[in-house]
Amino acid sequence: MTAHPYLQLIDIDQYFGQFQALKKVSLSINEGEFVCFLGPSGCGKTTLLRVIAGLDSLCSGQILQAGRDITYAPVNKRDFGIVFQSYALFPNLSVADNIGYGLKSRRVSRQNKTARIRELLSVVGLERSEQKYPSQLSGGQQQRVALARALATSPGLLLLDEPLSALDARVRAHLRHEIKQLQEKLGVTTIMVTHDQEEALTMADRIVVMNHGLIEQIGTPEEIYCQPQSAFVADFVGEMNFLDGFLCNDSQVQSQSIRLDVSQTGSFSIDSPLRVAVRPEDIRLRLNGDRHNVLNGTVLDLEFLGSKARSRVAVKGHDQILIADISMNELTELELRNGQNVDIQLPRDRLQLFGKAAS
Amino acid sequence: MNISLVAKGQPEQMHRHHLLSRRSPDEWALGGILLIGIAALTVAVVAPLYTLLSKSVQDHDGNFVGLDNFATYVSTPSLVSSISHSLTVALLSTLIVTTLAFCAAYAITRTRLPGKGLFRTILVLPILAPSLLPAISLVYLFGNQGILKEMLMGESIYGPIGIVIGSCFWTFPHALMILLTALANSDARLYESAKVLGASPFRTFLTVTLPSVKYGLISTAFVVFTLVITDFGVPKVIGGQFNVLATDIYKQVIGQQNFEMGAAVSVILLLPALLTFIADRWVQRRQSAMLTSKAVPWTPEKRPLADNLFTGILLLLSIIILGMIGMAIYASLVTFWPYNLNLTFKNYQFDLMDGGGWEAYWNSIRMATYTALFGTFFIFFNAYLVEKLKGFGIAKFLFHLMAILPLAVPGLVLGLAYIFYFNSPSNPLNGIYGTMVILVICTISHFYTVCHLTAVTALKQIDPEFESVSASLKVPQFVTFWRVSLPVCLPAVLEIGIYLFVNAMTTVSAVIFLYSYNTMLASVAVLNMDDAGDIAPAAAMAVMIMLTCVVAKLVHWVISTILLQKTQRWRTRVTEGATS
Numbered sequence: 001m002t003a004h005p006y007l008q009l010i011d012i013d014q015y016f017g018q019f020q021a022l023k024k025v026s027l028s029i030n031e032g033e034f035v036c037f038l039g040p041s042g043c044g045k046t047t048l049l050r051v052i053a054g055l056d057s058l059c060s061g062q063i064l065q066a067g068r069d070i071t072y073a074p075v076n077k078r079d080f081g082i083v084f085q086s087y088a089l090f091p092n093l094s095v096a097d098n099i100g101y102g103l104k105s106r107r108v109s110r111q112n113k114t115a116r117i118r119e120l121l122s123v124v125g126l127e128r129s130e131q132k133y134p135s136q137l138s139g140g141q142q143q144r145v146a147l148a149r150a151l152a153t154s155p156g157l158l159l160l161d162e163p164l165s166a167l168d169a170r171v172r173a174h175l176r177h178e179i180k181q182l183q184e185k186l187g188v189t190t191i192m193v194t195h196d197q198e199e200a201l202t203m204a205d206r207i208v209v210m211n212h213g214l215i216e217q218i219g220t221p222e223e224i225y226c227q228p229q230s231a232f233v234a235d236f237v238g239e240m241n242f243l244d245g246f247l248c249n250d251s252q253v254q255s256q257s258i259r260l261d262v263s264q265t266g267s268f269s270i271d272s273p274l275r276v277a278v279r280p281e282d283i284r285l286r287l288n289g290d291r292h293n294v295l296n297g298t299v300l301d302l303e304f305l306g307s308k309a310r311s312r313v314a315v316k317g318h319d320q321i322l323i324a325d326i327s328m329n330e331l332t333e334l335e336l337r338n339g340q341n342v343d344i345q346l347p348r349d350r351l352q353l354f355g356k357a358a359s
Numbered sequence: 360m361n362i363s364l365v366a367k368g369q370p371e372q373m374h375r376h377h378l379l380s381r382r383s384p385d386e387w388a389l390g391g392i393l394l395i396g397i398a399a400l401t402v403a404v405v406a407p408l409y410t411l412l413s414k415s416v417q418d419h420d421g422n423f424v425g426l427d428n429f430a431t432y433v434s435t436p437s438l439v440s441s442i443s444h445s446l447t448v449a450l451l452s453t454l455i456v457t458t459l460a461f462c463a464a465y466a467i468t469r470t471r472l473p474g475k476g477l478f479r480t481i482l483v484l485p486i487l488a489p490s491l492l493p494a495i496s497l498v499y500l501f502g503n504q505g506i507l508k509e510m511l512m513g514e515s516i517y518g519p520i521g522i523v524i525g526s527c528f529w530t531f532p533h534a535l536m537i538l539l540t541a542l543a544n545s546d547a548r549l550y551e552s553a554k555v556l557g558a559s560p561f562r563t564f565l566t567v568t569l570p571s572v573k574y575g576l577i578s579t580a581f582v583v584f585t586l587v588i589t590d591f592g593v594p595k596v597i598g599g600q601f602n603v604l605a606t607d608i609y610k611q612v613i614g615q616q617n618f619e620m621g622a623a624v625s626v627i628l629l630l631p632a633l634l635t636f637i638a639d640r641w642v643q644r645r646q647s648a649m650l651t652s653k654a655v656p657w658t659p660e661k662r663p664l665a666d667n668l669f670t671g672i673l674l675l676l677s678i679i680i681l682g683m684i685g686m687a688i689y690a691s692l693v694t695f696w697p698y699n700l701n702l703t704f705k706n707y708q709f710d711l712m713d714g715g716g717w718e719a720y721w722n723s724i725r726m727a728t729y730t731a732l733f734g735t736f737f738i739f740f741n742a743y744l745v746e747k748l749k750g751f752g753i754a755k756f757l758f759h760l761m762a763i764l765p766l767a768v769p770g771l772v773l774g775l776a777y778i779f780y781f782n783s784p785s786n787p788l789n790g791i792y793g794t795m796v797i798l799v800i801c802t803i804s805h806f807y808t809v810c811h812l813t814a815v816t817a818l819k820q821i822d823p824e825f826e827s828v829s830a831s832l833k834v835p836q837f838v839t840f841w842r843v844s845l846p847v848c849l850p851a852v853l854e855i856g857i858y859l860f861v862n863a864m865t866t867v868s869a870v871i872f873l874y875s876y877n878t879m880l881a882s883v884a885v886l887n888m889d890d891a892g893d894i895a896p897a898a899a900m901a902v903m904i905m906l907t908c909v910v911a912k913l914v915h916w917v918i919s920t921i922l923l924q925k926t927q928r929w930r931t932r933v934t935e936g937a938t939s
Contacts, residue, residue, distance in 0.1 A: 055749075055827050057381055074383040075830035082831045088824035092846045092929050102832025133929035153832060 005064075006031040006189050007052070007157065012061035014047055014213075021047045023213045025061070029206075032187045034180070036194055036204035040236065044213040045193045046161060052191065053159055054078050066156060080157040081150030085165055087142050089134040095121070095145050096130035102153045120148040123182065140171040147179070151186070158183070160192040164199060176203055197237045201225065209233050231354035234277050241283070241322050243276045244356065253353070257317035261292050261348040273356040280310065282350035283324035285334060285342060293346040297322070301338055302331075311336065313344055382750060385835045389744055390751045396741040397754060400761040402788070403804045407776035408768065414779050415622035428623035438607060442627070445603040448519055449588040449631075452526040456583045457576065459527070460534035463676055466669035468542040469568075469659050479539075481677045484684060486532040487908035489865040491885045492901040493528035494596035496686040497521050498894060504697050517599030525593035528683055530586045531676075534579045541575025542568075547657035560662075574642045581642070585635040589628060589769030591868045592882075596889050604628045605868070608771050612778075612872065622779070625772040636767035684905070691899035706899040714888040714896065715879030720903055723881035726798050727863035727911075734803040734810065735856040738762075739848070742814035743840060747826050766808035770868030777801050778872050793875035805869045806862045810855040817851030818844070849922060857915040861908045 007029040014022035022044050029035050037045035050056040052063065054075040063071045070078050089098055096117050103113045121127055124144035134142055143163060150158060163179070164172045180203045183190050194200050200207050201221040209216045209224060209232075217229045228234035231242065245255030247268045253260045253276055260276060268274055287294065297315040309331045313322045324344060326334070336342070382390070418424045432438050463482055467475050485493065500507050501516035514520055549571075553563040591605040598606060604624060612621040692702045710716040741762075745755045765773070781792045791797045821844060829839040845852070867882045874883050881904050888897040923930065 053827070053831065055830075072381045074381060074386065075827065076383050076385070076833045076835075078831075080831060082828065084822075084824040084828070086822050086824060088822045088828045090825065090843045092843060092926065101829065102834060104834070135929055149828075149832070155831075 004031050005029065006033075006066055007191075008062075008064040009048075009052070010062040010064070012048070012051060012063070013059045014044075014051060014056070015059050021213050022051070022058075025213070025215055027208060027215065027218065029189060029191070031189055034183050034190045034192070034203060034205045036192050036200035036207045037210060038194055038197060038200040038207050038237070039210035039216075041195060043210040045195075045208075045210050047213075048210070049159055049161055049191060049193045052157075053080060053082055079155050080159055081153065081155040082159040083143070083146045083150050083161065083163045085162040087134075087146040087166075089142055089146055089149075091134055093133075094130060095126070095132050095134070095137070098134065098145055099148045099152050101149060116152065120152055123151075124148045125178075138171075139167050140175060143167065143175060147182075151188070156189060158188045158190040160190065162193055162195070165194070165196070172199075179203065201237070209236065211236070228277075228352070231275055231277065234352065234354065239280050239323060239325075241278050241280065241320075243278075243318070243320055244273070245276055246271055246273050247353075253351075255318065256320075258295060258315070260346060260351065262351050262353060263348045264353075266353055268353060268355075275354045275356055277352045277354060278346050278350055280323045280325040281308075282347060283322065284345040284347065285311070285324060285326050285336070286330055287343060287345050291345070293348055293351075294343050295346065296341070296343055299336060299338055299340045299342055302336060309336075313342065315344070383830075383835075385837070386749060389748050389836060390754065393741065393744045393748060393751060393754050393758060396737070396744070397758050397761065399737070400758065400804075400807075403800050404761055404764055404768075404773075404807070407773070407780035408764075410779040410783075411622050411625060411772065411776035414619060415626045417619060419619060428619050429627075432620065432623050432627070437602070438624075441602045441604050441607050444519070444601060445588050445605070448522050448526065448594075448603060449584050451519075451523050452530065452587045453580050453584045455523070456527050456530050456534045457580050459676065460531055460538050460579065461572075461576065462669070462672050463535055464538035464542050466673050468539060468545070470666050470669050471659050471661050472666055472670050472673065478673045478677060481680060482535055482673075483532040484680055485529050487861060487865070487912065488529070488684065488687075488905040489867060489882045489885060489901055490525070490529040490590055490592040491596055491867065491882070491889065491897070492687050492905060493525040493683050494521065494593045495690070495885075495889065495894060495898045495901060496683040497525055497597050499686050499690045499696065499898075500683075506697075515599065517597055518601040521597035521599075522594050522601065522603070525597055526587045526590060528680070529590075529593070530583045531680075533586060534583050537579045537582060538572065538575055541572040541578075545571065545657040550657050574645050578639055578642045581635045581639045585632050585769075588631050589771065589868070591771050591871070592886065595886060605769070605771055608775065609871065612775060618775075618779070621775055625769075625775050628769055629767070629772055632769050632772075633767045639766075640763075687898045687905075688902050690895055691902045693895065696895060706895040707903070709884070709896060709900065712888065712893055712896055713891055714893065714900075715881075715884040719879040719884040720881045720900070722795070722878055723864055723904070724907065726795060726802065726878075726880060727860045729795070729799045730802045730863040731856045731860040733799065734806075734859045735852060737803065738807065738810045738855060739814045739845075739852055740840075742811050743818060743844060746815060746818040747823075747840075747844065748836075749826070762811040763808055765804055765806070768805075770805050770866060771871070773801060773805050774869040774872035777869075793873075793878065795878050797873055798870055798878055798880070801869050801873055802863045802866060803859070805866065806859060810858060813851055813855055813858075814848070817848045821847050846926075849926075850919060853915060853919055853922075857911060860911050864904050864908050864911075 005028045009025055009027045012022050012025040013020065025044075025048060037048060039045045047056065051058045054070070054073060057072065061071070062069065065079065090101065093101070099117050099120055100113050103116060108116070117130065118127075121129065124147055126141060126144055126148070129137070129141070129145075134145065137145065147163075160179075164175055167175065176199060192199075192203065201224070204221060206218060206220055207224045208218050211232050217224060217233045219227075224233060224237055228237065234240045235242070243255040243258070243260075245253045245260075247265060247270050248254040248259070249270065250265060251261060253262055253274065255276060262276070295315045295317075297313040300312040300314055300321065303310040303312075305325075308325050308327050311324050311326065313324055315322055322344070326336075415428055416423060416425055418427065463478075466472060467479055472478070497516055499505055501511055501521070502508070505516070511520070516524075545568075549567050550563065553567050558566065589605060591609060594601070594603045594606050595609065602610075604627060608621050608624045608628065611617045611624060690696060691706050692704070693699070694701045694703045694705060709720065715722075741758060745758050745762075748755065768776075777797065780786060781788055781797060783789065791800070825839060825843055826836055829836065829843075865882060867886060870880055871883060871886070874880055881900055885897045885900045885904070888894075888900065
């Protein structure tokens with residue numbers, strides 16, 4: 001990946017009346033990169049996308065695209081293609097006319113136009129659908145037509161606003177893969193807005209996690225999942241158990257009547273309140289010789305999730321119920337049942353500490 | 360101004376510098392058109408009404424006299440009785456029409472009668488006739504020489520009885536259409552739940568059906584009340600000595616040339632209409648939240664007893680409506696009622712009598728055509744801008760407000776306001792007074808709101824991102840309007856066109872003050888001929904108006920059908936679309 005910034009957002013502020021939707025958002029996106037804006041609804045991710053597209057004018061800040069200041073450029077003076085959640089396909093125009101809609105105004109000859117439409121249709125795998133109307137296509141096919149229409153004018157930037165959320169699970173998984181491949185093939189810089197963490201984790205080169213108009217963290221999917229920088233990110237991406245407590249010495253945390261070893265204490269000082277976080281899959285139910293951080297508890301219930309099972313464990317000396325995931329194999333070997341007394345381990349190198357205020 | 364929200368520390372100048380380039384030339388042009396639209400509505404609606412309001416607090420010489428005109432009005436017993444007359448007639452008609460229209464709408468939507476389509480067509484027929492037509496029929500049926508005069512048992516049709524019957528006749532279709540829509544929106548799941556829970560049919564009616572049409576009923580009552588209280592044609596023809604507010608205005612202005620008093624009565628008439636308007640807006644807001652998109656349409660089951668009962672009601676209503684229309688047609692063909700009943704077309708030789716002749720008829724056709732053409736174009740395009748143009752928030756809000764306002768203004772009031780405003784020598788537009796132009800402008804303004812709301816509703820149903828997509832593809836917005844928005848909304852556009860045409864043909868109230876010798880209209884001719892005692896020719900002209908509207912409706916139907924067939928391929932919705 002070349003580290004050449006293609007799109008730069010500098011200190012973007014956006015207000016809707018008194019409500020501040022974006023707070024000093026700064027971000028730099030490299031050429032050819034696939035970036036996901038991820039966050040709960042109302043976090044400002046769609047607002048940010050609309051600001052980049054020029055659909056909403058921003059209150060302050062600066063946007064540079066390929067070195068050009070586009071902060072106040074009208075939509076039609078910017079270089080991007082966009083796919084909306086609703087696809088916004090023109091219902092009265094055929095697939096070919098929809099895809100060729102943007103080619104008309106660019107003085108493209110008829111032959112070139114037809115050829116371009118053919119090419120795009122084959123790129124998205126919809127050959128021989130030129131004369132169909134959007135209502136005659138399935139949702140997944142409509143989505144592809146919208147993608148082809150956005151790509152028709154070879155924009156430098158592709159914006160996707162929750163493009164998969166209107167589709168059912170199977171089609172979604174399939175298209176996820178296809179869009180990613182297409183993006184890699186064309187090398188077009190892409191920003192996708194999504195609230196679906198799985199989508200973001202599987203598709204993005206980098207993820208921008210947003211909350212309350214702020215960027216919480218920018219990083220690769222691995223970084224976001226394994227080294228979340230805030231309790232919000234840890235909680236929003238994947239599952240997480242949180243135990244409130246405080247640092248009682250330089251290697252231990254006290255949470256109610258439980259004392260846990262931690263491997264690093266970060267910037268926390270003794271007695272400062274904090275939250276210990278551990279992912280359900282990191283909690284061990286089958287113990288080896290090393291018996292640090294072992295807690296005794298009772299299995300409250302077991303939930304079957306297909307390839308794995310999720311157990312809820314009430315731990316002695318703590319009122320927080322912990323969630324632990326184990327594989328089906330382990331489940332069979334351990335012969336786990338509801339009400340069973342178990343020992344569980346919270347490995348110290350898997351514990352993460354977060355400040356208490358942040359959440 | 361949205362730039363006032365610039366964060367601290369950012370120099371204001373920098374933003375001002377970018378202000379012009381923030382929008383494309385395309386958007387500026389469309390914004391300019393919207394501003395022209397605002398100016399047009401200001402001239403056509405707001406300014407005349409303002410002049411009317413100020414006239415109502417002035418004396419004959421233009422001096423400010425406060426509420427003197429109103430005081431005079433209230434202290435004149437013969438005039439003030441009109442208020443109670445108007446209220447009585449309007450309330451009574453509202454009660455009758457709402458009840459009957461509910462029965463009819465229920466029969467059409469919630470039973471399994473044969474020939475519902477035919478009944479429906481017959482029941483909405485009165486909307487195609489001027490409100491004068493039922494009044495004339497009533498004269499022939501129950502007048503001094505009426506064929507059914509004995510049925511009144513000595514009471515006179517000239518007065519409240521005639522006004523109520525005539526008003527019920529012409530407002531019935533309006534009520535029926537609102538209630539048909541309200542009742543059509545049924546959710547089968549509620550009925551199934553009621554059944555499963557063991558509710559009796561009557562209890563289901565009370566707990567499911569009635570609540571779901573509650574707002575429709577309220578809305579109907581308000582609409583009928585306003586229509587009746589502001590109507591002028593029926594009381595003029597059949598009211599006799601029974602004065603109501605609407606005829607008072609006419610008498611003050613046309614009879615006594617007392618414009619200031621006319622203005623004062625207009626303001627009084629404006630009050631109930633305004634109240635109704637506010638209540639209706641409130642109801643509309645409530646109603647929209649009632650139905651969820653997941654509702655499953657309900658199919659009525661066979662209930663022999665109820666079905667027979669409702670067939671009877673529909674038959675009776677149809678007979679009354681056809682009878683009234685038939686009476687007018689028959690009367691127009693009779694040589695000399697009631698002495699010579701031979702059929703003749705003599706009464707259709709309008710050129711041989713006073714009242715404007717065939718010229719008036721052709722004027723009406725021209726007026727209705729212009730109204731439909733220019734009105735539809737102006738209304739739809741501006742509604743498009745209000746809905747789909749980016750930015751210009753204040754302008755769009757202002758326009759929408761002005762577009763809603765005419766609904767609260769009775770035609771008679773608007774017509775009088777036009778006299779005050781356009782007839783003033785200081786008005787540069789004075790030249791249009793007495794021409795076809797003022798008639799067209801006044802008619803478009805009078806019927807503006809319903810058309811605007813129809814357009815807005817249709818535009819709201821299309822994807823809000825069409826404009827964003829085309830901007831991102833660098834296609835000018837008017838191209839997208841032409842290639843996408845307009846074709847998609849064509850049924851609504853045609854609907855607006857036919858609505859304007861039919862109303863322009865049948866309206867009397869607004870134009871009665873504005874026609875001149877050269878621009879006599881058919882509907883006004885009906886009134887004038889009736890006034891002059893030429894009742895049979897008046898009936899003939901009313902029939903001509905109705906026939907024209909029927910033909911226009913048929914043409915509209917044919918065009919719509921062809922259009923729907925041609926565009927069927929893309930208009931059909933694929934149900935799997937959203938999910939697979």
